[in-house]
Amino acid sequence: MNEKHALVVGGTGMLAKVTLWLADNHANVSVIGRTQKKHRQLLERASDPARLHNIAVDYHDLGALETKLKRAMDEHGPISVVVCWSPFYPAVERIGRVISERTDNWQLYHVKGSRRYFDDEPLRVPASCLYRSIYLGFVSNGNRSRWLTHDEIAAGIIEGVKNDEDRAVVGTIHPYENRPR
Template sequence: MKRTNHALVIGGTGMLAGVCVDLACEGYSVSVIGRTQLKFKGLQSGSPPNSIFPLITDCDGDAVFREIEKAIKERGPFNLIVSWTQNYSTLERICEMNIGDKPFRLFHIKGSRRYFEDEPIRIPSQCIYRKVFLGFVVEDVGSRWLTHEEIVNGVIKQITIDEAEGIIGQIHPYEARPIY
């Protein structure tokens, strides 16, 4: 299968691993930022051949930008970025580096607290910015945080429906959220 779409997933070896596999199965070349080679082996074994490309680095410092530059050079600009990072300045710079002739979508995954109080983010004009907030689930005996499976399914749904803002789980009433 010739892969013409290129996705970047920041935080893709943890709770967003299933998003990486889904995108790879949909025909994307998926560049994934993660910290250790070991976690990439599971991602690659669950995906079509030559679809997952590890960028082994923290999301801080110049190493991440070298890896991004290399990924863009090898597979072209990103059509889609899915990011679970609190480092907005790094995310802004990654978006600025993603120069192409077509718009791209950024799905910025955020914790529920950011729904109520968030920092601004600067994005280039060719970026279609989407916010996805992770909430919680209220059950008979109280509340709990979302499972990785619920997060993955919710993020995939948000990518599919492509709305400006989405919530996975619930955010209200905020005082019903689980205690850490």
């Protein structure tokens, strides 16, 4: 049970490539998402599907989230790395509390939309958590701008995890008035 265990919240959507990258570096990756079909599609892209474990839960249901997260750690060991794409901060806090019960040193890479760079909600993270924010910005080409593609988002998050800085931005956030609308 000493093998590394990572968690990706929302890991079947635009973070799919991040999930697959983590699976190449961790023995086990648990993936939170409600839809079995999306998880099966992820498995088809994995070099070792046995490393990926679906936690099928709506993260608004905090009781079910806690139960299933504990079960995943019973099966695959304590979680040491979390990449999280969820705008529902009570779920992020509950995940943090549950992981901290079993791990006294873990990392949370919290992926957020660009608006939160300027105006974020408070989030309580346990002392055992090394907390990192990764903001999703946009691509600016002179007077024109566009949102990031999924590939750009995933590549930027992987870079953020590797660089391990307090705050990272994928694409750009300044000047904010140039964002696509």
